[in-house]
Amino acid sequence: MDPQAAKLIGAGIAMCGMIGAGIGVGNIFGNFLAGALRNPSAAASQIGNLFVGAALAEALGILAFVMGILIWIS
């Protein structure tokens, strides 16, 4: 295989890490919504935790994204 093509395919495959981030962020927001509907009065105080959790889960997806970019431009 052409090394250039292999590199580009590798960069694309590296993006699979984003799948996990998507599942994680979806899980966090879904569970937050489920909890918030059960007890709406407690929901407002947990918004900060919600976004921190989403940011931490998302960071791992971003690492995959950066990896893909690094492979692509290297």
Place this chain on the structure above:
Amino acid sequence: MADPLHQFQIVKIVDLPDPTLPIVGTVDLAFTNSHLAMTIAFAVVVLFLTAVTSGAKVVPGRLQAVGETLFGMIDNMTDSIIGHDGRKYFPFVFAVFMFILGMNMLGMFLTFTATSQLAVTATFGLITFGLVVVIGIVKNGAGFLKLFWPTGAPLVMRPIVGLIEFFSFLLRPLTLTLRLFGNMMGGHIALKVFAGFVVSMGALAAGGGLGLLGLPGAALSLGMVTGLTALEFLVAFLQAFVFAVLTCIYLNDVVNLGHGH
């Protein structure tokens, strides 16, 4: 179609004479578009806060209400996360928050986003990490190492968990840096890619004949650009907020070390 990465290119606006430093060697000194974006963000933040506080009234007007909301939000956050010592660290958190917010927001209006440069976000990450380490050592002395000795875990597990804690501590500046950088860069690339679709499919449709099938694609892409722009405004605010929250959490770790808050 223009390369979607073209927008992140650093361009020299004013080329300054290159000084030679003792250890680093010759440095390529110039006033670039990255400097310009940061300078504008700085000026906007200072002017905004000056405008907010200059005509302060008991019943706030619209502008004052915006400023007070931002101020109150960060004040509440430092207070609730760090505890009663939080006021001391408020200026740092608020300055970082406002500056990042300014740069993110101006990136949506200007052609250049300073926070999509790894060097800029790495500086923020390292400043925050350095501050956390310095405060931890100044406040706790050698007790700073207790951060890596989890008393909640069984004794056999403690060295292993501590080692993991240590590495995750060292990874903090990296994740802070990459989160901000990746979010801003990724969002702007996505915007440019869809904007490029509008142009290339429009050009296809302009050719007439079968190319007219490109019109719905162009319209769809235009809709996507509109939606993504709205999303990017949300992300611009959210990333500044997340950076501030994480700064508070990391500060809390070392400020309230040992007495679990």
